[in-house]
Amino acid sequence: MDPSLQTYVTDTEGNLLSIAEVRQRLLDGLPVRAAPGINSNGELLADGGRGYLHDYMAKNLFRISIPLFSIPAYEMCPRKTRIYVELLPDGYNPRKVPFHEITGTYSSVIYTTDDRQFWSAPDIR
Numbered sequence: 814m815d816p817s818l819q820t821y822v823t824d825t826e827g828n829l830l831s832i833a834e835v836r837q838r839l840l841d842g843l844p845v846r847a848a849p850g851i852n853s854n855g856e857l858l859a860d861g862g863r864g865y866l867h868d869y870m871a872k873n874l875f876r877i878s879i880p881l882f883s884i885p886a887y888e889m890c891p892r893k894t895r896i897y898v899e900l901l902p903d904g905y906n907p908r909k910v911p912f913h914e915i916t917g918t919y920s921s922v923i924y925t926t927d928d929r930q931f932w933s934a935p936d937i938r
Contacts, residue, residue, distance in 0.1 A: 820851040820862060822870075833932045836874040839867070840902055876901055877931075881923065896921040900931040 814821045822830045823846050830838065830845065838845050847862025858865060880887045881896040888895075901907055903926050925931055 818847075818851050818853060818858075818862075818865060820848045820865070822847060822866065832874070832877075833928060835866075835870065836877070837928065839871050839874060876905075876907075878922070879931075896923065898923045898925060898931065900928060901926055 822835050824830060824834075824838070825844050825846065835845055845866050847858075847865055851858050851862040851865060876899060878897045878899040881898055884890075899907065899922050901924055905926075907922075907924050
């Protein structure tokens with residue numbers, strides 16, 4: 814669901830897709846569709862959302878990072894204690910353009926290409 818553009822993403826049958834499903838379909842070259850009426854600032858997008866899905870969303874779903882620990886005010890923790898897990902596509906080398914060097918937001922990153930593990934519920938103790 815994307816409230817800013819008043820849209821959601823479906824497969825060709827009209828079934829709602831999760832973020833993980835949209836990402837995987839884009840990686841696999843399978844079709845995805847934005848809901849009819851997708852708009853930007855009240856103006857309907859002429860391409861029916863193709864640019865939104867294949868340019869804007871694709872770049873946002875290429876690399877996804879999450880905090881390793883879910884605690885209040887995680888971003889306020891000392892930088893050296895913040896650890897993130899980053900989901901990458903198979904074959905992508907994060908060493909060429911480390912995300913944390915671009916953003917400067919954290920010092921420790923665990924990289925994975927295992928999307929099932931990345932999207933699984935956390936182990937709560």
